[in-house]
Amino acid sequence: MIVRDPSVLNTVLKGLREWTPFDGRRALDDMAHAFDASAPDALLTAQLRGHLRRLAAIATSDQMFDLDEDTMRLVEAARELADGQMPADDDRFVGRLRRMAYVGSELLDRLAELRHLREPIPVDEVAACTFSPRFHASWSTPPAPPWPPPR
Template identity: 45%
Template sequence: MTGLIPALRWAPPLDADALTEVLAKVRQWTPFDGGALLDDVATALDDVPPGGPVLEDLTQRLRSHLARLVDIAVAAEAPHNDPEAGRLVQRARHLHAEHMPDDRQGAIGHLRRTAWTANELLERLAAIRCLTEAV
């Protein structure tokens, strides 16, 4: 049997510690919930803005939604392939980096800008098929 090339011994790509770390991350993962995002957007953009701890909690949830959408967009290379998605990702990053203002009106303005950006990015990612649907 001439011409056969000996097979190389297989080596796993990750050691036990790295596999344990990957498993921990998989266990912490939750699927994207567009319905929850839209509920939070509706609450943030309601005629009567939330107050007190609800305002802070809602802002944090919307920031989390926004970060998740940016991760989805970047993984799908949407900012490179779609100028509008790229613009929305930049706006999302800017909003995420901003501190929530201390005054109520400033905090509500920040909340609503975050909600609008999350909604627009969700719709754009659905339109360019980075997400199967917006809800």
């Protein structure tokens, strides 16, 4: 299919420019903070909503795989929690925040089991993937250079 409409192409291009890979470590950190929360936190709520939406989208993005009933329940719960209103009462707010974290962590674990998620290589590890002594830090002695040949 060839798309020639400039507005469609601009929309796709904008989406590609704004896309970032899912950061499972950050999501787990935010979920851990939610379990420790004792007062309403608007920033943490927004972050958890983003994680839940992203996880639900990842779970349902691949039409090739049928999700089991438990996973679909988690996806529906994630969408409901991400789109729902937060209670005005502080205790109920914190309770809902913790429920968001629980559902997110369960869905994250389930997607990892189903291999719908793949953790990207951290940037600092990518920088180390060169033929440098740092890359070969596990060697007891550095390898001998191939040139010049021994005499």
